[in-house]
Amino acid sequence: MAKTHSYGFRELTNDIHLWLGLASGIILFLVCLSGTILTFEHEIKDATREEMTVTPMGEKLAVSQLVTSLEEGGEGTVTGITIPAASDAPYRFSVKKDPSERRGTTVLVDPYTATAREEGASSADDFLFVMFRLHRWLLLDSAIGRPIVGVATIIFMVLAVSGIVLWFPRKVRWKSVKQGFKIKTAAGWKRINHDLHNTLGFYASIFIVIMGLTGLCWSFEGYREGLSAVIGAKVFDRSGPEFEAGAGAQETTISLDEAIASAHATLPGAGDLSVNLPAEQNAFYTFRKYDASAWSPVTYDQLYLSEQGQVLATVRFADKGLGERIAGLIKPLHTGEIFGTFSKILYFLACLIATTLPITGTLIWWNKLQKKRRRVSA
Known part of the structure; x- marks a missing residue:
């Protein structure tokens, strides 16, 4: 049977x-x-678009000089900058010709010569x-x-x-x-x-x-x-910390170069630094500093700096709770980054x-x- x-x-x-x-x-x-x-x-995308070659020569120009060069050259208004840690990489400037633009365009700039060109579209x-x-x-x-x-x-x-x-x-x-x-x-x-x-x-x-x-x-x-x-x-939380960003109109504002120097001093270490410049809705500098020596290349610390140079808030990834870290890493966990x-x-x-x-x-x-x-x- x-x-x-x-x-x-x-x-x-x-x-x-x-x-x-x-x-x-x-x-x-x-x-x-x-x-x-x-x-x-x-x-x-990087492999299918034209790259900008940067040859280190002497000292880099001040970021404020590069901003002035772009804006006076008719590129538009600079809203953000990414300063790479590598000496042979171009700076990336976010530029808007019209304030109503959502994202604007990205302009690559040689920090030694101020040579600039718009980042071209990738063929892919x-x-x-x-x-x-x-x-x-x-x-x-x-x-x-x-x-x-x-x-x-x-x-x-x-x-x-x-x-x-x-x-x-x-x-x-x-x-x-x-x-x-x-x-x-x-x-x-x-x-x-x-x-x-x-x-x-x-x-x-x-x-x-x-x-x-x-x-x-x-x-x-x-x-x-x-x-x-x-x-x-909160997953996908794009809000920042709460703080008072207002300051008296008589107070002296710091320059962009001074703000960047303050960011490097507050967030030391090698790594790419990005900054969103003060705007009407957010009248303060917002910095992100990526730590090249960190266990993950996608983690970063944040600094909020008033136009007068006052540190409004510092958010370090290492100080976040486990839940906040997981929430912030959802996308790189999904994509493999x-x-x-x-x-x-x-x-x-x-x-x-x-x-x-x-x-x-x-x-x-x-x-x-x-x-x-x-x-x-x-």
């Missing part, structure tokens, strides 16, 4: 994994493919924007595409967790478990395809879960608010694997279906 297997937890997990994977396969393939490309979005801009819309909204209207991608993201996390469960053999023994860590390349294509799905999926699963948990912050406002409540800090190039490579490989999982999973199902049909017809 043939032995029958009871329908238990493993069988239920297998069915959930199978049918959710088949139902969402095309969407997950498109989202992961676009995410793989966007992992190195900035590097692709249009392609990358399509990939961005595909990744976020499936090229649909955002109100329609955003929740679809959000649901697909939840499904992918369920697939990752259920895949880990199925990765373990029924009887957990080291001889059986270790087979799941490698791909048997000497076997037939069906076995290789199974190993590609099983083994590579296991390696990528932790990254899939991280990308999913963070990615949902863009898909569902309720999730974002719930996560903010759990960690005790958290540890720079090293983590980007890991994320790229994980996304590439994730792109193949719907294909290899569908082939596994199809092969089993064909095998079952042959048994029935035999």
Whole structure:
């Protein structure tokens, strides 16, 4: 008498994994493919646009001189500046010809010669924007595409967790478990395809879960608010600290160069420094200083300085609570920028694997279906 297997937890997990994977396969393939490309979005843009070569020679010109040169040259009004730590990199000036412009343009300036030119568009801009819309909204209207991608993201996390469960053999023994860590390349294509799905999926699963948990912050406002409540800090909080920025009109204002010197003194160490200049709505300097020696290249300290040189507030990343740090790192945790190039490579490989999982999973199902049909017809 043939032995029958009871329908238990493993069988239920297998069915959930199978049918959710088949139902969402095309969407997950498109989202992961676009995410793989966007992992190195900035590097692709830099490689496909004309660079400005800076040759260090003598002393750099004062930033105020460069601002005057740009504004008198008809470039527009400077609203922000990024001063790189590297001596052979151009300064980046945010310039608006019209105050009503939202972002303005970026002008690259040689700090030794004051040579300036507008940062040209990358030849890959249009392609990358399509990939961005595909990744976020499936090229649909955002109100329609955003929740679809959000649901697909939840499904992918369920697939990752259920895949880990199925990765373990029924009887957990080291001889059986270790087979799941490698791909048997000497076997037939069906076995290789199974190993590609099983083994590579296991390696990528932790990254899939991280990308999913963070990615949902863009898909569902309720999730974002719930996560903010759990960690005790607002995700995507762009507000600054509260302080009194007003000062008497008779008080002497400091120069831009003095403000920058004060920022370097308050936030010491090597690293890129960016500043937003005082404006009508924010009558103070806002500085960001990236620490080149920090564990992550995306963390920064902030300084708010009045036009009279008074330190209004200093916000150091190291002094933030755990929840505030997590909230501030949601985007780099999702994109892979958290540890720079090293983590980007890991994320790229994980996304590439994730792109193949719907294909290899569908082939596994199809092969089993064909095998079952042959048994029935035999």
